[in-house]
Amino acid sequence: MGGLAIEDPGFTLLYVEDEQVTRETVLSLLQRRFPKLALLSAANGAEGMALFREHAPDLVVTDIKMPAMSGIDMAREMMEQKPSLPVIVTSAHSDMEYLIESIELGISRYVLKPIDSSKLFAAVESALTTLTQERELLAHQVFVRRLSRAVEQSASSIVIANPEGVIDYVNPRFTTLTGYEPGEVLGKNLKSLKGKAELWDRVAAGEEWHGEFEGVKKNGEVFYESTSLSPVYDETGALSDLVAVQEEITERVLSERRIEALNRNLAARAEELELANRDLEGFSYTVSHDLRTPLTNINGYCQVILELYGATLDEQCKDFIKIIFDETVNMNQLIKTLLEFSRVSRSEMTRSEVDLSQLTSLVCASQQLSEPQRRVTFSIAPGMTALGDPDLLKVVLQNLISNACKYSANREDAAVEVASLDESGELVYFVRDNGAGFDMTLADKLFSPFQRLHSEREFKGFGIGLATVQRIIQRHGGRIWAEGEVGLGACFYFTLPDENTRHGADHCSARQEERKK
Numbered sequence: 001m002g003g004l005a006i007e008d009p010g011f012t013l014l015y016v017e018d019e020q021v022t023r024e025t026v027l028s029l030l031q032r033r034f035p036k037l038a039l040l041s042a043a044n045g046a047e048g049m050a051l052f053r054e055h056a057p058d059l060v061v062t063d064i065k066m067p068a069m070s071g072i073d074m075a076r077e078m079m080e081q082k083p084s085l086p087v088i089v090t091s092a093h094s095d096m097e098y099l100i101e102s103i104e105l106g107i108s109r110y111v112l113k114p115i116d117s118s119k120l121f122a123a124v125e126s127a128l129t130t131l132t133q134e135r136e137l138l139a140h141q142v143f144v145r146r147l148s149r150a151v152e153q154s155a156s157s158i159v160i161a162n163p164e165g166v167i168d169y170v171n172p173r174f175t176t177l178t179g180y181e182p183g184e185v186l187g188k189n190l191k192s193l194k195g196k197a198e199l200w201d202r203v204a205a206g207e208e209w210h211g212e213f214e215g216v217k218k219n220g221e222v223f224y225e226s227t228s229l230s231p232v233y234d235e236t237g238a239l240s241d242l243v244a245v246q247e248e249i250t251e252r253v254l255s256e257r258r259i260e261a262l263n264r265n266l267a268a269r270a271e272e273l274e275l276a277n278r279d280l281e282g283f284s285y286t287v288s289h290d291l292r293t294p295l296t297n298i299n300g301y302c303q304v305i306l307e308l309y310g311a312t313l314d315e316q317c318k319d320f321i322k323i324i325f326d327e328t329v330n331m332n333q334l335i336k337t338l339l340e341f342s343r344v345s346r347s348e349m350t351r352s353e354v355d356l357s358q359l360t361s362l363v364c365a366s367q368q369l370s371e372p373q374r375r376v377t378f379s380i381a382p383g384m385t386a387l388g389d390p391d392l393l394k395v396v397l398q399n400l401i402s403n404a405c406k407y408s409a410n411r412e413d414a415a416v417e418v419a420s421l422d423e424s425g426e427l428v429y430f431v432r433d434n435g436a437g438f439d440m441t442l443a444d445k446l447f448s449p450f451q452r453l454h455s456e457r458e459f460k461g462f463g464i465g466l467a468t469v470q471r472i473i474q475r476h477g478g479r480i481w482a483e484g485e486v487g488l489g490a491c492f493y494f495t496l497p498d499e500n501t502r503h504g505a506d507h508c509s510a511r512q513e514e515r516k517k
Contacts, residue, residue, distance in 0.1 A: 011131060012038040013124070014057040016048035016074065017090070018066040022115070026061075029117050034124065045069025052078050059127050061088045061120075076105055084134070086127040090115055157225070157246040163239045165191040165200070177225070177248055179218030190244065203231050203242060212249065224253040299328040349389045349475060356384040356393070356429065360418045363397045367405055374414070376405055381419035384429065386496040392472045393496075399465040400431040400492050407490065408435030432491040438484040446482055469494075 013030065017023035020043070027041055040057060042048035046068040051057070060078060062071040075087045089110040109123045151158055157177045160169040167190055170182050191200055199209040209229045216222055225246045232241040302325040310318060357380055364378040386393065401416060408414040417432045438446070447470040473480045473494050484490035 010135075011059065011128060012040060012055060012057040013059045013061060014040045014042065014048060014051055014055070016042045016045060016060070016062040016066065016071060018044050018063060022063075026115060026120070029120070030124070033117075033121050034128075037128075045071060045074035048074050049077060052081075056082075058131055059086050059088070059124070061090065061124070064089060064091045072105065075107060079105065086130060088120075088123045088127060090120075157244075157248075159190060159244040159246070161190045161242045161244070163242065165189045165242065168241075174246075177217075177223070177246065178215065184218075190242065199229060203229055204239070206231055212253075223248060223250045225249060295328045299325060302328070349392065351387055351389060354386050354388055354390050354393055356386050356397075357382050359390070359394055360384070360397055360401070363394065363401050364416070364418075366398075367401055371405070374405070374409070375412070376408070377413070377415045379415065379417040379419070384418075384420050386427075386429070387498040388476050388496050392475070396469050396472050396494070397431075399469045403465060404431055404433035404435065404490075406435075407437075408433045411435060426495060426497070428493050428495055430491050430493045432489065434489040437486045437489050438482075439486055440484060447480070 013034075015023065015027060015030070017026065023041055023043070027039055030037065030039060040051050040055060042051050044066045045062075048060070048062065049069065052060070052074075060075065062075060064071040071089060075089075079085055079087070086109070087107045089107055090113055091110060092113045109127060111120050111123055151171050154171055154173055157174040158169075158171045159167060159174060161167045167185055167188050170180075170185055174185075175181055199211065202209050208231075209227075211227060213225050213227055214222060215225055226249045227247075228245045230243050230245075231239055232243055234240040302321050305313075305321055306318065306325075313321075360380050364380065368374075368376065368378075397418075401418070404416040405414070408416070411434060413434070415434050418430070419432075420427055420429045422428070447466050469492075470480050473496070476496050478495040478497055480492065480494040482490060482492045
């Protein structure tokens with residue numbers, strides 16, 4: 001073995017010699033020959049023993065006859081503490097009886113005086129070779145123990161089989177995964193357990209195989225595993241073992257199946273919605289053309305009858321004709337409202353920055369022009385903006401503001417306020433009036449189509465406006481809710497979230513639930 005392999009810088013040599021010249025000469029020779037070897041020296045056995053206790057050297061070179069404590073006594077005490085300690089004895093021919101004693105002690109390396117450097121070097125090299133092999137063996141044993149612990153404690157199931165597939169080892173995780181104890185599977189053939197003959201051909205050809213299996217646990221429960229099967233070769237290149245590493249993937253497989261089923265259901269639902277949309281478009285066409293045309297004709301004939309024959313008809317007959325005329329007008333308005341509700345539900349949205357304050361001002365001005373005889377005070381907060389579809393948001397404001405005006409018609413000091421507030425980082429818009437208000441126990445009916453909290457005689461309407469508003473707000477990803485008190489007015493809140501305000505939705509949702517309570 002070469003010098004570099006055995007001159008381990010981690011080794012320490014203790015040299016004990018009572019003759020100073022000899023000690024210094026030998027130390028110098030050792031230093032030049034083994035530059036990476038740490039050297040300690042002592043002038044007698046007592047000093048050598050003290051250094052041994054302090055530094056625990058790996059190798060000792062000692063003279064036999066010395067004052068204070070002989071080399072034999074020192075070596076005996078050292079080897080009692082460390083039986084595997086390599087000791088090299090240097091002795092003169094006259095010390096033969098001591099040499100025999102050292103051999104009986106178990107010291108097999110010695111160099112006769114006067115010291116021949118080549119023989120000393122050979123003895124030291126032999127001792128260092130033995131130490132290196134022992135250290136490598138110890139390191140290998142430590143590594144094997146670490147590897148064994150890693151396999152035993154692995155979160156993956158590990159199975160080791162011989163080249164014929166007979167199972168030699170399973171780790172504890174295998175038992176946890178399958179429920180089978182080692183004694184129940186050792187000696188069984190992995191090929192019969194795993195099946196799929198083609199994979200064994202691949203492994204025998206030196207390839208790794210990766211795939212998934214469906215298995216059955218000892219208790220009969222079905223599970224799924226992802227398996228990697230690898231060949232292992234010995235130092236000659238011959239196939240020595242097969243190693244299977246398994247991970248349970250039952251939850252993933254079941255989740256994928258649930259997702260696939262959900263996707264199929266969604267696809268079927270999407271097809272149903274597509275058919276429903278086509279039916280709705282057909283219905284809208286029928287309503288807008290086939291139904292509104294007869295109503296227009298009835299309306300026209302009523303006007304003709306009153307114009308041509310009104311003078312000859314009695315008052316009751318005129319009243320009937322007027323009722324027919326008014327009902328056709330109401331029916332036509334209802335059809336128009338339904339078509340508008342359908343349009344806002346299906347129309348394509350185009351998002352942009354909308355000046356809500358300006359849009360509100362235009363809606364309020366239009367409201368005042370439609371009822372010039374009324375006195376309504378409008379309060380509009382400046383600088384309100386939102387991200388949304390301008391046309392749809394105009395419909396929202398028209399419905400909320402017209403409702404506020406309608407339900408405050410009995411107030412001489414009617415007031416409508418449009419503003420916004422910040423609730424924990426989320427911007428909330430609101431339209432408030434001081435009109436008739438409503439009973440909060442009936443608030444859930446506000447946004448349902450054709451649900452009215454007030455009678456037709458009190459306030460005109462079809463009960464579609466708030467349902468339209470809710471649909472538009474939901475399409476924008478926002479929410480709408482209301483607070484009110486009978487005789488004291490109502491306030492409608494809504495959000496139009498964007499990337500900066502969406503994070504506050506959960507908080508406001510909680511506040512809404514609190515209001516409902």
